Amino acid sequence: MKKHRIGLAAVAFAVALPVLASAQAAQGFAPEAAPDVLKPAVKAADEALATLKARMTARLMQELQAGGPLRAVNVCRDEAPAIAAEISRTSGVVVGRTSHRLRNAGNQPPAWAQAAVAATAGRKAADVAPVAFALGDRVGVLRPIAMAGPCARCHGGAGEVNPETAAAIRAAYPQDQATGFAEGDLRGFAWAEARVGAALAATSTAAGPVGDPLLAKGKALFAEANPRCIMCHTVEGKGNPASVLDGVGLRLDRAEIVKWLRDPKAQAQRLGKTRKPAMVPYPEFEDAEIEALAAYIASLPKP
Numbered sequence: 001m002k003k004h005r006i007g008l009a010a011v012a013f014a015v016a017l018p019v020l021a022s023a024q025a026a027q028g029f030a031p032e033a034a035p036d037v038l039k040p041a042v043k044a045a046d047e048a049l050a051t052l053k054a055r056m057t058a059r060l061m062q063e064l065q066a067g068g069p070l071r072a073v074n075v076c077r078d079e080a081p082a083i084a085a086e087i088s089r090t091s092g093v094v095v096g097r098t099s100h101r102l103r104n105a106g107n108q109p110p111a112w113a114q115a116a117v118a119a120t121a122g123r124k125a126a127d128v129a130p131v132a133f134a135l136g137d138r139v140g141v142l143r144p145i146a147m148a149g150p151c152a153r154c155h156g157g158a159g160e161v162n163p164e165t166a167a168a169i170r171a172a173y174p175q176d177q178a179t180g181f182a183e184g185d186l187r188g189f190a191w192a193e194a195r196v197g198a199a200l201a202a203t204s205t206a207a208g209p210v211g212d213p214l215l216a217k218g219k220a221l222f223a224e225a226n227p228r229c230i231m232c233h234t235v236e237g238k239g240n241p242a243s244v245l246d247g248v249g250l251r252l253d254r255a256e257i258v259k260w261l262r263d264p265k266a267q268a269q270r271l272g273k274t275r276k277p278a279m280v281p282y283p284e285f286e287d288a289e290i291e292a293l294a295a296y297i298a299s300l301p302k303p
Helices: 020-025 036-067 069-091 111-119 149-155 163-172 198-202 214-225 228-232 254-262 264-271 287-299
Strands: 094-098 131-134 138-146 186-195
Touching: 036 069, 036 094, 036 131, 036 138, 036 149, 036 186, 069 094, 069 149, 069 163, 069 287, 111 131, 111 138, 111 186, 149 163, 214 287, 254 264, 254 287
Parallel strands: none
Antiparallel strands: 094 186, 131 138, 138 186
8 A cells, every 4th residue: 555755844833921821721711801912812712703603503594494403403413513624724713612411422622621611511601701711822712602592493302302303313413412401501612722922823724723734634645646636626726617626524524525535436326426427536545544635625615
């Protein structure tokens, strides 16, 4: 099997922070009370979280109105991770959602947020304030998510989630714990990690934000795979417009993209897709390389 020797560029940040950073890393502070040296990072985190909230709310409401809660379940399962990944890539601020009662087991809180998430479990959202943490060269921000009326159709108690929706949720999330919330309850948090000072601008690169090194490796592997890819696809605005991969991460998660790359014939048969010419496999790439390539493709922004 072909071995690649691709060196990932190391990114080093030298940011001078006062001693208070280590003292506040364990104890949160109000975002609006951030010291001057941290304010730009807190602002960047809040802007990224506002984008995440706006995009997720718009998609969920669109699907609820078009097809009810079953369509909303599909948005959370299929689109939410890609939306968060795209915002992280384009803003340089890593964002996500978490809770003390998870629906998606992949949404575990970051290490710096675990204590705060656990300590607020079972409270009303109105009683939980946003909180920020100094993390050395980064700032972490948690903002509470309140249980709102429309959310009850997927997250409510007995009698609020209809049997068809409940069955779809169990199928999509076998370990679901995110039901039984009442309006106004703290349902979870949106979280963000932003780099401090000069490091903030440096994180948004063609290789993606620091924290996902797979993107840099995947971009390099994609360059090796060409020109096969752009014979059939448009990538970063270049290639065949008949099939645009830019924004594909909004429709397919990494696992689905991996399936297409590993065995496109089997994937096409499984989904009943007909491609002319048929997509070719990439036998020269090892499993870890396929994963990196899929990460890069999933991160491509929608034009």
